[in-house]
Amino acid sequence: MSPLPWYVAGPLIGLVVPALLLFGGKAFGLSANLRHACAALPVSNRAKPGFLRYDWRTAGLWNLVFAAGIAVGGFLGIRVFSDPSAAMGLSADTVAALADLGVTDLTGFVPAQLISWGALATPGGALMVLGGGFLVGFGARWAGGCTSGHAISGLADLQLPSLVAVAGFFVGGLAVTHFVLPLLLG
Amino acid sequence: MTDSALRFRQSDGAGDGASPRVEPPIECLDTEQVAPALRPRALAEGNAPLALAVYGLLGAALGLVFTQAQVISWFRIYEMFRFESFHMYGIIGSAVATAALSIWVIKKLGLTTVHGEPIQLSAKAWGGSRVPGARYWMGGVTFGLGWALLGACPGPLVALLGGGVSVMLAALVAALAGTWTYASLRDHLPH
Numbered sequence: 001m002s003p004l005p006w007y008v009a010g011p012l013i014g015l016v017v018p019a020l021l022l023f024g025g026k027a028f029g030l031s032a033n034l035r036h037a038c039a040a041l042p043v044s045n046r047a048k049p050g051f052l053r054y055d056w057r058t059a060g061l062w063n064l065v066f067a068a069g070i071a072v073g074g075f076l077g078i079r080v081f082s083d084p085s086a087a088m089g090l091s092a093d094t095v096a097a098l099a100d101l102g103v104t105d106l107t108g109f110v111p112a113q114l115i116s117w118g119a120l121a122t123p124g125g126a127l128m129v130l131g132g133g134f135l136v137g138f139g140a141r142w143a144g145g146c147t148s149g150h151a152i153s154g155l156a157d158l159q160l161p162s163l164v165a166v167a168g169f170f171v172g173g174l175a176v177t178h179f180v181l182p183l184l185l186g
Numbered sequence: 187m188t189d190s191a192l193r194f195r196q197s198d199g200a201g202d203g204a205s206p207r208v209e210p211p212i213e214c215l216d217t218e219q220v221a222p223a224l225r226p227r228a229l230a231e232g233n234a235p236l237a238l239a240v241y242g243l244l245g246a247a248l249g250l251v252f253t254q255a256q257v258i259s260w261f262r263i264y265e266m267f268r269f270e271s272f273h274m275y276g277i278i279g280s281a282v283a284t285a286a287l288s289i290w291v292i293k294k295l296g297l298t299t300v301h302g303e304p305i306q307l308s309a310k311a312w313g314g315s316r317v318p319g320a321r322y323w324m325g326g327v328t329f330g331l332g333w334a335l336l337g338a339c340p341g342p343l344v345a346l347l348g349g350g351v352s353v354m355l356a357a358l359v360a361a362l363a364g365t366w367t368y369a370s371l372r373d374h375l376p377h
Contacts, residue, residue, distance in 0.1 A: 003262075006276030009255030013277065014284025016248055018292060023240060025299045027307060028285075030340040034365040049369035061233050062241045069242040070341055071348025073249020074258065078349025081254065088256060094265040109253075110260045110337060110351055117353050128335045133343075133357035135332025137364025140340060142325030142375060144310065147339040150326075151278060154310060156285030161310040161322045168326020169333060170267075176334035177267035 002089045017153055026062060029149030031140035033067045036060030051141075084108055101185040114185075124184045143168065249345045258345045260337025267334055313377040320376035332364075 003009070020026040039048070039056035078084075087106055090098075095106065103111050112119070119125030140146040143165045145154060151169065154162025255277060256262050266274035291297070292305055299305060312319055333339050336357055338346060343361070347354040368375075 003256040003273065004251065004254040006255070006273050007280055009251050009257070010277040010280025011284040012251045013248065013257075014281035015288065016244060017285035018288035019244055020241075021289070021292060021299070021305050021307075022297065023244075023300055024237060025301075025303055025305055026241075030344075034340060034361055035369075038362055038365050038369065049366070049372065051369035051372050052366070058233065062238060065238045066241040066245040067341075067344050069245020069247075070249035070252070070344045071245075072242070073246040073251075074253055074345030074348035075249075075350070076246070077250045077253020077258075077345065078351075081250070088259055088261050090261055090265055091270045093270045094261070094268060097268060097270075098261070098264070106261065108351075109256070109258050109346060109349070110353075115260060115337065115353060117356075120353065120356060128337075129353060129357050130360040132332045132334075132336030133360030134364040134367075135328055136336060136339060136343075136357075137332075137361030137366075138368045139325050139327070139329030139332055139364075140361075141365050141368045142321055142377075143329050144321060144325065146329060146341075147278075147333070148341055152281050152285055155282045156289055157307050158286070159310045161312060161319060164319050164322040165326040165329075168323040168328075169330040171323075172327040172330020172332070173263075173267045173334035174330075175327075176331050177264060180331075180335070181264075 014152065014156070017156055024062065027149070028153045029145055030063070030067060030070075031136075031146035031149060032060060033063050034137050035141060036064055040064075078109065101181060103185070127184065139172075248341070249348065252342055252345045253349065258338060258342035258349075263334065263337045315376040317376050324376065 017028045020028050035052065036056045036059065039052045039054060039060070045053050085107055090106065098104075098106065098111075103113055105111060105113050110116070114125055114128055116125070120129055136146070140149075143150065145162070145165060147169065150159075150162040150165040155166065252258050255273075257274070257277060262271075262274055265271045289307070297305060313321055315321070317324075329339075336343070338354070338357070340361070343354055343357060347358060
Protein backbone atom coordinates (compact mmCIF):
# COMPACT_ATOMS: atom_id res chain seq x y z
CA MET A 1 0.00 0.00 0.00
CA SER A 2 1.59 3.26 -1.03
CA PRO A 3 1.15 6.16 1.34
CA LEU A 4 -0.38 9.53 0.57
CA PRO A 5 2.50 11.30 -1.26
CA TRP A 6 4.69 13.55 0.87
CA TYR A 7 3.95 16.58 -1.31
CA VAL A 8 0.25 16.24 -0.48
CA ALA A 9 0.54 15.22 3.18
CA GLY A 10 3.22 17.77 4.14
CA PRO A 11 1.38 20.89 2.93
CA LEU A 12 -1.87 19.62 4.47
CA ILE A 13 -0.12 19.22 7.84
CA GLY A 14 1.55 22.62 7.42
CA LEU A 15 -1.81 24.30 6.80
CA VAL A 16 -2.92 23.36 10.31
CA VAL A 17 -0.55 26.06 11.59
CA PRO A 18 -2.30 29.03 9.89
CA ALA A 19 -5.72 27.43 10.48
CA LEU A 20 -5.15 27.43 14.26
CA LEU A 21 -3.64 30.92 14.20
CA LEU A 22 -6.40 32.45 12.09
CA PHE A 23 -9.16 30.73 13.97
CA GLY A 24 -8.10 31.30 17.53
CA GLY A 25 -4.58 32.68 17.68
CA LYS A 26 -3.48 29.23 18.82
CA ALA A 27 -0.03 27.80 18.23
CA PHE A 28 0.16 24.25 16.85
CA GLY A 29 1.71 21.88 19.38
CA LEU A 30 0.54 18.59 20.78
CA SER A 31 2.82 17.68 23.65
CA ALA A 32 1.45 20.47 25.86
CA ASN A 33 -1.51 18.11 26.14
CA LEU A 34 0.57 15.76 28.26
CA ARG A 35 0.92 18.60 30.75
CA HIS A 36 -2.76 19.52 30.50
CA ALA A 37 -3.74 15.88 31.09
CA CYS A 38 -1.48 15.66 34.15
CA ALA A 39 -2.89 18.95 35.46
CA ALA A 40 -6.40 17.61 34.91
CA LEU A 41 -5.82 14.45 36.97
CA PRO A 42 -8.07 14.34 40.02
CA VAL A 43 -5.30 14.95 42.52
CA SER A 44 -5.28 17.68 45.14
CA ASN A 45 -3.30 20.77 44.20
CA ARG A 46 -0.97 20.28 47.14
CA ALA A 47 0.11 16.93 45.77
CA LYS A 48 0.96 18.42 42.37
CA PRO A 49 4.29 19.94 41.40
CA GLY A 50 3.97 23.69 40.74
CA PHE A 51 4.36 23.11 37.00
CA LEU A 52 1.03 21.28 37.02
CA ARG A 53 -0.87 23.78 39.16
CA TYR A 54 -2.74 25.98 36.71
CA ASP A 55 -6.15 26.29 35.14
CA TRP A 56 -5.89 23.58 32.48
CA ARG A 57 -9.43 24.21 31.23
CA THR A 58 -8.83 27.73 30.03
CA ALA A 59 -5.26 27.04 28.93
CA GLY A 60 -5.62 23.67 27.32
CA LEU A 61 -9.16 22.46 26.75
CA TRP A 62 -9.03 23.49 23.09
CA ASN A 63 -5.83 21.49 22.65
CA LEU A 64 -7.21 18.40 24.41
CA VAL A 65 -10.24 18.53 22.09
CA PHE A 66 -7.86 18.93 19.13
CA ALA A 67 -6.02 15.77 20.30
CA ALA A 68 -9.32 13.92 20.71
CA GLY A 69 -10.01 14.86 17.09
CA ILE A 70 -6.69 13.27 16.08
CA ALA A 71 -7.83 10.06 17.79
CA VAL A 72 -11.03 10.14 15.71
CA GLY A 73 -8.95 10.77 12.58
CA GLY A 74 -6.75 7.83 13.56
CA PHE A 75 -9.82 5.64 13.94
CA LEU A 76 -11.08 6.61 10.48
CA GLY A 77 -7.65 6.24 8.92
CA ILE A 78 -6.81 2.88 10.46
CA ARG A 79 -10.20 1.22 10.73
CA VAL A 80 -12.05 2.63 7.75
CA PHE A 81 -9.56 3.74 5.10
CA SER A 82 -6.65 1.32 5.54
CA ASP A 83 -6.08 -2.29 4.63
CA PRO A 84 -4.54 -3.71 7.81
CA SER A 85 -2.93 -6.64 6.01
CA ALA A 86 -1.21 -4.51 3.36
CA ALA A 87 2.54 -3.91 3.55
CA MET A 88 3.85 -0.41 4.32
CA GLY A 89 5.77 0.05 1.08
CA LEU A 90 9.06 0.50 2.95
CA SER A 91 12.38 0.71 1.14
CA ALA A 92 14.15 -2.61 0.53
CA ASP A 93 17.13 -1.52 2.66
CA THR A 94 14.86 -0.87 5.62
CA VAL A 95 13.13 -4.22 5.22
CA ALA A 96 16.54 -5.95 5.18
CA ALA A 97 17.73 -4.04 8.26
CA LEU A 98 14.54 -4.97 10.10
CA ALA A 99 15.04 -8.63 9.19
CA ASP A 100 18.53 -8.43 10.75
CA LEU A 101 16.85 -7.28 13.96
CA GLY A 102 14.43 -10.20 13.75
CA VAL A 103 11.48 -8.01 12.78
CA THR A 104 9.71 -9.94 10.04
CA ASP A 105 6.07 -9.04 10.64
CA LEU A 106 5.71 -5.78 8.75
CA THR A 107 1.91 -5.55 8.79
CA GLY A 108 0.08 -2.80 10.56
CA PHE A 109 1.47 0.50 11.81
CA VAL A 110 3.61 -0.88 14.63
CA PRO A 111 5.73 -4.07 14.73
CA ALA A 112 3.64 -6.48 16.79
CA GLN A 113 6.82 -8.40 17.64
CA LEU A 114 8.13 -5.38 19.56
CA ILE A 115 5.20 -3.13 20.34
CA SER A 116 2.18 -5.03 21.63
CA TRP A 117 0.73 -6.13 24.97
CA GLY A 118 2.50 -9.47 24.57
CA ALA A 119 5.86 -7.83 23.87
CA LEU A 120 5.52 -5.71 27.02
CA ALA A 121 6.59 -8.79 28.98
CA THR A 122 9.98 -8.80 27.23
CA PRO A 123 12.75 -6.39 28.28
CA GLY A 124 13.00 -4.97 24.76
CA GLY A 125 9.27 -4.42 24.40
CA ALA A 126 8.99 -2.87 27.84
CA LEU A 127 11.87 -0.50 27.09
CA MET A 128 10.38 0.50 23.77
CA VAL A 129 6.80 1.10 24.90
CA LEU A 130 7.22 2.19 28.52
CA GLY A 131 10.74 3.62 28.30
CA GLY A 132 9.99 5.29 24.98
CA GLY A 133 6.72 6.73 26.26
CA PHE A 134 8.37 8.00 29.45
CA LEU A 135 11.20 9.71 27.55
CA VAL A 136 8.74 11.27 25.10
CA GLY A 137 6.73 12.72 27.99
CA PHE A 138 9.79 13.87 29.93
CA GLY A 139 11.74 15.19 26.94
CA ALA A 140 8.88 17.00 25.24
CA ARG A 141 8.17 19.10 28.32
CA TRP A 142 11.84 19.70 29.05
CA ALA A 143 12.42 20.85 25.46
CA GLY A 144 9.20 22.90 25.59
CA GLY A 145 7.67 21.17 22.58
CA CYS A 146 7.66 18.09 20.39
CA THR A 147 7.72 17.42 16.66
CA SER A 148 4.64 19.58 16.07
CA GLY A 149 5.59 22.45 18.38
CA HIS A 150 9.28 22.70 17.44
CA ALA A 151 9.83 20.85 14.15
CA ILE A 152 6.80 22.43 12.48
CA SER A 153 5.53 25.54 14.34
CA GLY A 154 8.89 26.66 15.70
CA LEU A 155 10.91 26.12 12.54
CA ALA A 156 8.20 27.74 10.44
CA ASP A 157 8.44 30.82 12.67
CA LEU A 158 12.25 30.75 12.23
CA GLN A 159 12.89 30.25 15.94
CA LEU A 160 16.49 29.30 16.60
CA PRO A 161 15.71 27.43 19.86
CA SER A 162 13.42 25.17 17.84
CA LEU A 163 16.24 24.34 15.43
CA VAL A 164 18.38 23.34 18.42
CA ALA A 165 15.55 21.20 19.77
CA VAL A 166 15.00 19.49 16.40
CA ALA A 167 18.73 18.76 16.12
CA GLY A 168 18.43 17.18 19.56
CA PHE A 169 15.45 15.08 18.42
CA PHE A 170 17.61 13.69 15.63
CA VAL A 171 20.67 13.08 17.80
CA GLY A 172 18.51 11.03 20.18
CA GLY A 173 16.66 9.23 17.39
CA LEU A 174 19.82 8.35 15.48
CA ALA A 175 21.46 7.04 18.65
CA VAL A 176 18.54 4.71 19.32
CA THR A 177 18.19 3.51 15.73
CA HIS A 178 21.88 2.87 15.11
CA PHE A 179 23.17 1.84 18.54
CA VAL A 180 20.41 0.96 21.00
CA LEU A 181 18.11 -1.13 18.79
CA PRO A 182 20.91 -3.37 17.41
CA LEU A 183 22.14 -3.93 20.98
CA LEU A 184 18.66 -4.54 22.27
CA LEU A 185 17.43 -6.83 19.49
CA GLY A 186 20.52 -7.99 17.60
CA MET B 187 3.84 48.31 38.69
CA THR B 188 3.79 46.07 35.65
CA ASP B 189 7.27 44.90 36.49
CA SER B 190 6.35 43.82 40.00
CA ALA B 191 3.22 42.13 38.71
CA LEU B 192 5.33 40.17 36.27
CA ARG B 193 7.77 39.20 39.00
CA PHE B 194 4.94 38.09 41.17
CA ARG B 195 3.69 35.80 38.42
CA GLN B 196 7.12 34.38 37.92
CA SER B 197 7.66 33.57 41.57
CA ASP B 198 4.13 32.25 41.69
CA GLY B 199 4.97 29.37 39.38
CA ALA B 200 7.87 27.00 39.71
CA GLY B 201 10.21 29.46 38.02
CA ASP B 202 13.93 28.98 38.35
CA GLY B 203 14.84 31.26 41.20
CA ALA B 204 18.47 31.30 40.10
CA SER B 205 17.95 33.64 37.19
CA PRO B 206 16.53 37.14 37.59
CA ARG B 207 16.11 37.38 33.81
CA VAL B 208 12.65 38.26 32.64
CA GLU B 209 11.06 35.17 31.21
CA PRO B 210 7.53 34.79 29.98
CA PRO B 211 5.11 33.53 32.60
CA ILE B 212 5.61 29.85 33.06
CA GLU B 213 2.50 28.79 31.21
CA CYS B 214 3.73 30.55 28.06
CA LEU B 215 7.00 28.69 27.96
CA ASP B 216 5.50 25.76 26.19
CA THR B 217 3.48 25.81 23.06
CA GLU B 218 0.85 28.34 24.09
CA GLN B 219 2.61 31.08 22.23
CA VAL B 220 -0.17 33.62 22.01
CA ALA B 221 1.13 37.05 22.94
CA PRO B 222 0.45 37.76 26.63
CA ALA B 223 -1.75 40.79 25.94
CA LEU B 224 -4.09 38.66 23.82
CA ARG B 225 -4.31 35.65 26.08
CA PRO B 226 -7.43 36.44 28.13
CA ARG B 227 -9.65 36.90 25.07
CA ALA B 228 -8.07 34.01 23.14
CA LEU B 229 -8.56 31.71 26.12
CA ALA B 230 -12.17 32.71 26.62
CA GLU B 231 -13.12 32.39 22.96
CA GLY B 232 -11.26 29.14 22.58
CA ASN B 233 -13.54 27.33 24.98
CA ALA B 234 -16.83 28.22 23.32
CA PRO B 235 -18.60 25.04 22.14
CA LEU B 236 -18.50 26.00 18.46
CA ALA B 237 -14.79 26.82 18.67
CA LEU B 238 -14.10 23.48 20.35
CA ALA B 239 -15.99 21.72 17.55
CA VAL B 240 -13.74 23.41 15.00
CA TYR B 241 -10.61 22.33 16.89
CA GLY B 242 -11.97 18.79 17.04
CA LEU B 243 -12.63 18.74 13.28
CA LEU B 244 -9.18 20.14 12.51
CA GLY B 245 -7.68 17.44 14.72
CA ALA B 246 -9.68 14.73 12.93
CA ALA B 247 -8.47 15.96 9.54
CA LEU B 248 -4.89 15.97 10.83
CA GLY B 249 -5.22 12.48 12.30
CA LEU B 250 -6.53 11.19 8.99
CA VAL B 251 -3.61 12.75 7.08
CA PHE B 252 -1.16 11.30 9.64
CA THR B 253 -2.60 7.85 9.02
CA GLN B 254 -2.87 7.98 5.24
CA ALA B 255 0.68 9.34 4.92
CA GLN B 256 1.90 6.62 7.33
CA VAL B 257 3.44 9.23 9.63
CA ILE B 258 2.11 7.17 12.54
CA SER B 259 4.06 4.09 11.44
CA TRP B 260 6.90 2.88 13.68
CA PHE B 261 8.47 1.45 10.51
CA ARG B 262 8.52 4.85 8.80
CA ILE B 263 10.24 6.50 11.77
CA TYR B 264 12.84 3.71 11.77
CA GLU B 265 13.32 4.19 8.02
CA MET B 266 13.66 7.94 8.49
CA PHE B 267 16.42 7.61 11.09
CA ARG B 268 18.24 5.25 8.71
CA PHE B 269 17.96 7.82 5.87
CA GLU B 270 16.53 5.12 3.61
CA SER B 271 13.55 7.05 2.32
CA PHE B 272 12.79 10.64 1.49
CA HIS B 273 9.14 10.24 2.53
CA MET B 274 9.27 11.57 6.11
CA TYR B 275 11.76 14.31 5.22
CA GLY B 276 9.54 15.40 2.36
CA ILE B 277 6.54 15.56 4.71
CA ILE B 278 8.31 17.48 7.48
CA GLY B 279 10.08 19.77 5.00
CA SER B 280 7.00 20.65 2.98
CA ALA B 281 4.94 21.06 6.17
CA VAL B 282 7.48 23.55 7.54
CA ALA B 283 7.67 25.36 4.19
CA THR B 284 3.88 25.62 3.97
CA ALA B 285 3.58 26.80 7.56
CA ALA B 286 6.45 29.28 7.15
CA LEU B 287 4.91 30.74 4.01
CA SER B 288 1.55 31.01 5.78
CA ILE B 289 3.07 32.77 8.78
CA TRP B 290 4.92 35.14 6.44
CA VAL B 291 1.67 35.97 4.62
CA ILE B 292 -0.17 36.44 7.94
CA LYS B 293 2.52 38.86 9.16
CA LYS B 294 2.88 40.62 5.81
CA LEU B 295 -0.85 41.24 5.42
CA GLY B 296 -1.37 41.84 9.12
CA LEU B 297 -4.15 39.26 9.21
CA THR B 298 -6.16 38.89 12.39
CA THR B 299 -7.98 35.99 13.96
CA VAL B 300 -11.66 35.53 13.16
CA HIS B 301 -12.32 37.49 16.35
CA GLY B 302 -10.33 40.43 15.01
CA GLU B 303 -7.31 40.02 17.27
CA PRO B 304 -3.86 40.59 15.80
CA ILE B 305 -1.85 37.39 15.42
CA GLN B 306 1.47 37.37 17.24
CA LEU B 307 3.78 34.51 17.99
CA SER B 308 5.96 35.09 21.01
CA ALA B 309 9.60 34.13 20.71
CA LYS B 310 10.86 31.02 22.46
CA ALA B 311 13.07 32.02 25.38
CA TRP B 312 16.65 30.79 25.60
CA GLY B 313 16.29 30.62 29.37
CA GLY B 314 18.75 31.74 32.01
CA SER B 315 20.76 28.55 32.30
CA ARG B 316 24.55 28.66 32.54
CA VAL B 317 24.52 26.18 29.66
CA PRO B 318 22.94 28.17 26.82
CA GLY B 319 19.79 26.63 25.43
CA ALA B 320 20.14 23.63 27.74
CA ARG B 321 16.46 22.80 27.72
CA TYR B 322 16.34 22.69 23.94
CA TRP B 323 19.22 20.33 23.29
CA MET B 324 19.08 18.23 26.47
CA GLY B 325 15.30 17.97 26.38
CA GLY B 326 15.46 17.51 22.62
CA VAL B 327 17.85 14.56 22.83
CA THR B 328 15.73 13.00 25.59
CA PHE B 329 12.65 13.33 23.41
CA GLY B 330 14.51 11.92 20.39
CA LEU B 331 15.51 8.79 22.32
CA GLY B 332 11.89 8.17 23.19
CA TRP B 333 10.63 9.05 19.72
CA ALA B 334 12.78 6.38 18.04
CA LEU B 335 12.08 3.72 20.70
CA LEU B 336 8.33 4.16 20.64
CA GLY B 337 8.22 5.10 16.96
CA ALA B 338 5.59 7.71 17.74
CA CYS B 339 5.48 11.25 19.05
CA PRO B 340 2.50 12.70 20.94
CA GLY B 341 0.24 13.27 17.89
CA PRO B 342 0.69 9.87 16.23
CA LEU B 343 0.47 8.19 19.65
CA VAL B 344 -3.06 9.52 20.00
CA ALA B 345 -3.95 8.58 16.41
CA LEU B 346 -2.76 4.99 16.97
CA LEU B 347 -4.74 4.79 20.19
CA GLY B 348 -7.84 6.01 18.40
CA GLY B 349 -7.27 3.41 15.70
CA GLY B 350 -7.28 0.59 18.24
CA VAL B 351 -3.54 0.00 18.77
CA SER B 352 -4.39 -0.42 22.42
CA VAL B 353 -0.83 -0.97 23.69
CA MET B 354 -0.38 2.75 23.07
CA LEU B 355 -2.45 3.20 26.21
CA ALA B 356 0.55 1.88 28.17
CA ALA B 357 2.80 4.28 26.23
CA LEU B 358 0.44 7.17 27.01
CA VAL B 359 0.45 6.37 30.73
CA ALA B 360 4.25 6.17 30.59
CA ALA B 361 4.35 9.55 28.79
CA LEU B 362 2.14 11.08 31.48
CA ALA B 363 4.46 9.58 34.12
CA GLY B 364 7.37 11.17 32.26
CA THR B 365 5.65 14.54 32.24
CA TRP B 366 4.82 14.28 35.94
CA THR B 367 8.42 13.29 36.73
CA TYR B 368 9.67 16.26 34.72
CA ALA B 369 7.29 18.52 36.63
CA SER B 370 8.69 17.21 39.92
CA LEU B 371 12.33 17.61 38.89
CA ARG B 372 11.86 20.82 36.91
CA ASP B 373 13.61 23.10 39.41
CA HIS B 374 16.70 20.91 39.39
CA LEU B 375 17.05 20.61 35.62
CA PRO B 376 18.97 23.10 33.47
CA HIS B 377 16.76 25.21 31.25
